[in-house]
Amino acid sequence: MSEEPGRERVIAGRYRLLSPLGEGGMGTVWRALDEVLHREVAVKEVRAPAGLAAPDVERMYARLEREAWAAARVADRGVVTVYDVAMEDGRPWIVMELVRGLSLAEVLEAEGPLSPQRAAHIGAEVLAALRAAHAAGVLHRDVKPANVLIANDGRIVLTDFGIAMVEGSSALTMTGEVIGSPEFLAPERALGRTPGPESDLWSLGVLLYAVVEGHSPFRQDTPLSTLRAIVDEELPPPRRAGPLTPVIEGLLRKDPAERLSSGQALADLRVIGAGGSPRAGTPGADPFAPTVA
Known part of the structure; x- marks a missing residue:
């Protein structure tokens, strides 16, 4: 954790970290308040392992930025929505919709x-x-x-x-x-x-x-x-x-x-x-593929 329990930190002058939601290989996901739009969001904080070489840290930051870029390209209700990539202390923080x-x-x-x-x-x-x-x-x-x-x-x-x-x-x-x-x-x-x-x-x-x-x-x-x-x-x-x-x-x-x-x-x-059993079809057939006359 980058902050002690009970101490709130504001990222990029806008996103107030409220409480941790979970830990992962890339860092901590926080519940946060967007103080500009007055809505709760999820903010992903990178956590570089101790002793990691500078080039590897930079690569981790690039991977984190690419998470936002990749997810933001996909417009689908089944993919978490990315709102922003905020920079704080020279590293990116991904701001996403909060899925409860x-x-x-x-x-x-x-x-x-x-x-x-x-x-x-x-x-x-x-x-x-x-x-x-x-x-x-x-x-x-x-x-x-x-x-x-x-x-x-x-x-x-x-x-x-x-x-x-x-x-x-x-x-x-x-x-x-x-x-x-x-x-x-x-x-x-x-x-x-x-x-x-x-x-x-x-x-x-x-x-x-x-x-x-x-x-x-x-x-x-x-x-x-x-x-x-x-x-x-x-x-x-x-x-x-x-x-x-x-x-x-x-x-x-x-x-x-x-x-x-x-x-x-x-x-x-x-x-x-839906509770049914699919009919046996042609292996590998794609019923959603366009039909070519």
């Missing part, structure tokens, strides 16, 4: 595995947000339960584009550096290959598996053994997924070209989320 609710990770910790129907509803909303991001040329690259917010009004929101890769942008990571949570990483990324939208679909498949089974499919004792399992091991058969099983298996195909398309996955998830 819990993360999917917190829900799983409190309730345990979810039903296939509820998981499908959440997955459909996350996938719709991903499709909007992909249409804007943005890859999320860290889809996991901690980055999915379930608002008190039921809205499902995808957040934390801090390690997102924007199409056409220069890379901000060092060669060999693994960006993202290893157990949700797609095989092609574990192998150091260039990711695409299909890499986010893999991560969504891992998320769905974890939501209904209570654990991710390839998690091992160490990050390296986890990455090896992602690349080499077969998918452990889901036992609680029910009608979600074909969707999960379709999203978790090792070859990105063979993965279930986002359109077909979205259609199936919506059917399952």
Whole structure:
């Protein structure tokens, strides 16, 4: 924390920090008051690890700024809205809408595995947000339960584009550096290959598996053994997924070209989320794709 409890700090002469909302790898998220517009917002503060070299600190700041840039490019109710990037003490602070609710990770910790129907509803909303991001040329690259917010009004929101890769942008990571949570990483990324939208679909498949089974499919004792399992091991058969099983298996195909398309996955998830069972269709078909005469 940058301030002691009970002491308020104002960022950029405008955003008064009120209380911490959560901690993450990139820093602290605060509940804050925008004293110009008189509304509560969420402010993300970067926290550079002690002893981090200056170039790495600069790269962290750049990644934080890119989170705001990436998310701001996506106009979708399923993506957290970014209002501002404020500069204070030479570092950026991201100002976002305040989503009142819990993360999917917190829900799983409190309730345990979810039903296939509820998981499908959440997955459909996350996938719709991903499709909007992909249409804007943005890859999320860290889809996991901690980055999915379930608002008190039921809205499902995808957040934390801090390690997102924007199409056409220069890379901000060092060669060999693994960006993202290893157990949700797609095989092609574990192998150091260039990711695409299909890499986010893999991560969504891992998320769905974890939501209904209570654990991710390839998690091992160490990050390296986890990455090896992602690349080499077969998918452990889901036992609680029910009608979600074909969707999960379709999203978790090792070859990105063979993965279930986002359109077909979205259609199936919506059917399952409504309590139905999707009809067997052409693998990889996209019912949302335009028809060419």
